[in-house]
Amino acid sequence: MQQILRAENVEKHFGELKAVAGVSFDVYAEECFGILGPNGAGKSTLITCLYGASSRDAGRLSIFELDPQINGRRLRARMGIVPQDNCLDESMNVYENMMHFAAFVGVKRAERMNRVDTLLKFMSIDHKKEATVKQLSGGMQRRLVFARALLSEPELIILDEPTTGLDPAVRHLIWQKITELKLRSGTTILTTHYMDEAERLCDRLMIMDKGKIAALGSPSSLIREHCPGYVASFDLHTELADKIKSKLASSAEFKIIEDQTGIHIRAPQIESLVQLGKDLQAEARLIRPSNLEDVFLTITGKDLSADA
Amino acid sequence: MLESLKLSLLITSKHWAVYRKSFLSNILPIVTDPVFYLFSIGMGVGAYVTDLGGHQYVSYIAPGLIASAALWTSFFETSYNFYIRLSYDGSYKAMMTTPIGPREIIFGELLWVCFKGAGMCLGVCLVMFALLRQFDFVFLFSITLLGSLLGVACGALGLLATSFVKNINQFQTIYALLISPLFFFSGTFFPISDLPPTVQKIAFLNPLYYGIEIAQALYWKKDVADILRLFLPLLILSGLFLGFFAYRRIYRLLYK
Ligand SMILES: Nc1ncnc2c1ncn2[C@@H]1O[C@H](COP(=O)(O)OP(=O)(O)O)[C@@H](O)[C@H]1O
Ligand SMILES: [Mg+2]
Numbered sequence: 001m002q003q004i005l006r007a008e009n010v011e012k013h014f015g016e017l018k019a020v021a022g023v024s025f026d027v028y029a030e031e032c033f034g035i036l037g038p039n040g041a042g043k044s045t046l047i048t049c050l051y052g053a054s055s056r057d058a059g060r061l062s063i064f065e066l067d068p069q070i071n072g073r074r075l076r077a078r079m080g081i082v083p084q085d086n087c088l089d090e091s092m093n094v095y096e097n098m099m100h101f102a103a104f105v106g107v108k109r110a111e112r113m114n115r116v117d118t119l120l121k122f123m124s125i126d127h128k129k130e131a132t133v134k135q136l137s138g139g140m141q142r143r144l145v146f147a148r149a150l151l152s153e154p155e156l157i158i159l160d161e162p163t164t165g166l167d168p169a170v171r172h173l174i175w176q177k178i179t180e181l182k183l184r185s186g187t188t189i190l191t192t193h194y195m196d197e198a199e200r201l202c203d204r205l206m207i208m209d210k211g212k213i214a215a216l217g218s219p220s221s222l223i224r225e226h227c228p229g230y231v232a233s234f235d236l237h238t239e240l241a242d243k244i245k246s247k248l249a250s251s252a253e254f255k256i257i258e259d260q261t262g263i264h265i266r267a268p269q270i271e272s273l274v275q276l277g278k279d280l281q282a283e284a285r286l287i288r289p290s291n292l293e294d295v296f297l298t299i300t301g302k303d304l305s306a307d308a
Numbered sequence: 309m310l311e312s313l314k315l316s317l318l319i320t321s322k323h324w325a326v327y328r329k330s331f332l333s334n335i336l337p338i339v340t341d342p343v344f345y346l347f348s349i350g351m352g353v354g355a356y357v358t359d360l361g362g363h364q365y366v367s368y369i370a371p372g373l374i375a376s377a378a379l380w381t382s383f384f385e386t387s388y389n390f391y392i393r394l395s396y397d398g399s400y401k402a403m404m405t406t407p408i409g410p411r412e413i414i415f416g417e418l419l420w421v422c423f424k425g426a427g428m429c430l431g432v433c434l435v436m437f438a439l440l441r442q443f444d445f446v447f448l449f450s451i452t453l454l455g456s457l458l459g460v461a462c463g464a465l466g467l468l469a470t471s472f473v474k475n476i477n478q479f480q481t482i483y484a485l486l487i488s489p490l491f492f493f494s495g496t497f498f499p500i501s502d503l504p505p506t507v508q509k510i511a512f513l514n515p516l517y518y519g520i521e522i523a524q525a526l527y528w529k530k531d532v533a534d535i536l537r538l539f540l541p542l543l544i545l546s547g548l549f550l551g552f553f554a555y556r557r558i559y560r561l562l563y564k
Contacts, residue, residue, distance in 0.1 A: 053404040054564045073311070073407045081405035087398030091326050100322045104315065104406040149405070 001028040010059035019045040021211035034202030040308040042211040043191035080154030105152040119147040139170030159190040195292035229268035232284040319416025342373035371527035372496025378425035378458035386466030410562035425459015461515040464550035471557035518543040
């Protein structure tokens with residue numbers, strides 16, 4: 001696989017705060033690389049360094065063999081960026097937003113209308129061409145920003161929380177579009193704090209916490225490495241909790257995790273969890289394969305939904 | 309470099325597209341203010357001051373009022389409007405996802421106030437001509453060029469002020485303590501040479517004053533060559549000087 005991005009010990013400070021505190025990773029052509037982390041982990045800050053919209057305080061970055069700090073303009077011409085905030089121009093309608101952007105990214109005048117129409121259709125918002133931004137729902141706005149990012153026919157697409165705050169139907173539509181773009185052999189970097197999004201879309205993942213890399217690998221390898229197996233969740237009664245703790249205290253097979261939603265027990269085999277339920281005479285609310293959320297919890301000791 | 313200039317022009321044309329949408333409400337105050345000054349102060353004070361340097365009072369203040377339009381329009385643009393694009397509506401954030409960088413944004417802004425300064429001086433001049441029932445093509449043409457230079461100098465001053473502002477309310481202070489004095493000590497309403505020497509020296513740092521000296525010379529067709537020789541370089545230099553510092557400070561706001 002051809003490597004298109006290399007980051008070495010990248011740091012970005014805001015005064016005393018090291019928002020990005022030394023991260024190193026590579027991104028390869030045609031993969032979807034995910035950056036998963038809670039709010040404030042430093043994802044957006046890292047992303048803006050990648051496309052050269054902010055400077056970095058240490059480390060090296062090269063994308064397509066170019067340093068974004070030096071060749072930002074040339075680099076951005078080859079990227080499509082969906083920033084975390086939509087940053088749409090509210091005084092203009094959908095079509096005008098797209099046309100001005102098309103000019104900015106260097107689409108030839110004769111091609112502009114055509115390209116804009118094609119992309120609006122691709123994101124299924126061509127029927128909203130004349131609508132002003134204010135008239136669009138949150139999901140529509142996000143789709144417009146997506147279409148806008150594709151105007152440059154990018155080789156690398158960067159998506160900062162593409163679906164945060166959107167309803168399930170729109171999330172699925174956007175996931176579908178990301179998948180379609182993947183099939184067209186583009187490279188994608190996306191940030192998210194939804195583990196299902198990361199699991200579904202990303203070939204490789206970097207889990208970030210407090211500006212640092214907590215783990216890096218494919219979703220399945222991360223799960224295999226950090227918390228293989230299944231998780232059974234029980235409602236939290238003190239009585240049951242005590243019973244579980246005393247029974248499993250010395251067990252190497254079972255791992256106990258407690259949080260606000262209940263008490264969770266992980267084991268490599270699903271059968272042993274079922275048997276445990278019988279022994280305890282308590283029915284698990286849910287038994288499921290362990291996921292990235294468990295990985296995050298195992299590594300950082302907190303929920304993905306908590307702030308970094 | 310050429311690519312950079314092209315992008316700056318595209319930014320300017322986008323500003324124009326947005327501006328055009330509420331054209332009337334945008335230009336109205338810039339055009340009506342000088343008209344009100346002309347009719348209130350011009351007529352009112354003019355009843356007592358019948359001769360100022362050989363001019364009727366109304367025609368004394370007319371060139372200054374026309375040139376000042378460049379100050380109002382460009383300073384407003386690079387203060388409030390720029391700040392909103394920078395901090396609230398994400399315009400510049402969005403542009404920075406394209407090949408546009410901080411350099412193009414700043415140049416685009418200065419180009420925009422250059423055009424705006426020219427356009428406003430032209431417009432206000434036409435209105436003044438209509439009200440005073442006169443017409444002078446050479447003045448109309450030259451005040452338009454002067455408007456573009458004033459637009460850049462005052463626009464750069466606006467950018468510089470914006471770079472110090474911590475929140476949008478502080479612009480009120482800047483208008484009260486910077487823009488009002490610039491306007492009142494510009495020579496529009498009375499000759500600066502009649503002020504005490506210390507005040508004169510301060511007024512001599514005012515880029516609007518340079519522009520108004522030129523505007524008056526052009527309007528009265530008096531000592532044009534001498535005035536231009538002195539004040540045109542001063543105006544251009546002040547634009548470059550302010551532009552230089554504005555560029556450095558705003559660059560750091562756009563590219564943290
Ligand atoms: N412009 C800024 N000035 C100061 N602090 C900032 C700035 N941008 C982000 N931060 C801080 O840096 C940290 C990382 O923020 P961010 O990159 O936005 O995280 P994420 O995108 O993962 O939610 C946060 O603590 C945030 O408050
Ligand atoms: Mg973020």
